[in-house]
Amino acid sequence: MMIGAQRPSKKTRLAGFTLLELLVALALLAFIGATLANSLSVGIRVLNRSAALEETIDPIALRIRLRSWLSQAASPAFASSVPIHFSGDVSAFEFVTRTSTPFAPEAFGMIVQVVHEDSALRLRASLIDSDGATFDEINGLLALSENAGIIRYYDGRTSEWVSEWVDDAALPVLVRIELPETAEPQWPEFTVRLTFAHPITN
Amino acid sequence: MATVLAVLIPEQGGLLQRGRESQAETLAYDYAHSVIASRSVSRELQPDSERFDYRDWSVDVALEELGISTGPMTVFRIEVRVSGSNGRALAHAQGMITR
Numbered sequence: 277m278m279i280g281a282q283r284p285s286k287k288t289r290l291a292g293f294t295l296l297e298l299l300v301a302l303a304l305l306a307f308i309g310a311t312l313a314n315s316l317s318v319g320i321r322v323l324n325r326s327a328a329l330e331e332t333i334d335p336i337a338l339r340i341r342l343r344s345w346l347s348q349a350a351s352p353a354f355a356s357s358v359p360i361h362f363s364g365d366v367s368a369f370e371f372v373t374r375t376s377t378p379f380a381p382e383a384f385g386m387i388v389q390v391v392h393e394d395s396a397l398r399l400r401a402s403l404i405d406s407d408g409a410t411f412d413e414i415n416g417l418l419a420l421s422e423n424a425g426i427i428r429y430y431d432g433r434t435s436e437w438v439s440e441w442v443d444d445a446a447l448p449v450l451v452r453i454e455l456p457e458t459a460e461p462q463w464p465e466f467t468v469r470l471t472f473a474h475p476i477t478n
Numbered sequence: 479m480a481t482v483l484a485v486l487i488p489e490q491g492g493l494l495q496r497g498r499e500s501q502a503e504t505l506a507y508d509y510a511h512s513v514i515a516s517r518s519v520s521r522e523l524q525p526d527s528e529r530f531d532y533r534d535w536s537v538d539v540a541l542e543e544l545g546i547s548t549g550p551m552t553v554f555r556i557e558v559r560v561s562g563s564n565g566r567a568l569a570h571a572q573g574m575i576t577r
Contacts, residue, residue: 322494336501336504336505339505339508340504340508343508343511430519432519435519435521449519450515450516450519452512452516457533461501461505462505462533464505464506464508464509464512464532464533464535465509465512465532466508466509466512467512467513467515467516468511468512468515469515469518469519
């Protein structure tokens, strides 16, 4: 019988991890890693969508503003210290509006130009004072479109749509801008009735 | 942290989805006004209702004659409803036009 030579008990074993503990730790790490990777991937997608959404907000706001400005286009028949005109063809038009603008309340009005160029429908507005002098400009994108759209004008005197407006004395009753479905952001048909247009002759 | 991110980020995705829906509603409402403008020059106005598709949208137009008469003109109330491809109502606009 040996005295003093005892087998080490479980309590006195060297500190360390069992295989099972290591496997559990690895499984936990893998789970956390996968969740993080998934969250990051979703985060990147959200960021991309957010950027795309931000880019489309301004064009839509500008479209709404254009509707308001165009509906209040000044008639060439109005007596004014500023020359008032409306002219346009299939790819561009220009008009003067007296609609007040919150960002420039001191302006007499605006000369607004809508034009399709470089695969984009753009808006340019020049703020004018009572002498007709330009003192500020606004430029904005309405939509991106590789294919040119069509701009048409409804003549209330003949009840016909025309592709060019050169009348120095009257406004068209309606102005319509159409772009293909591929336009970005979406551009559903845009038709505006001009309040100060020549009365319709039916 | 991973759990918090996993909960918060999809929530943000939901917010963006609502942003896109809001854009669609704005465009649909603007389109509804285009329909009203186009109808306002029509020679053959009569009380009627009509449904047609425009791109991904379904459009309902209702014309109702009002009992208001100003000389030779008849006044109509026009109502335009635009619904998305999933049937969700996007816009409802109305106005008055004359014949």
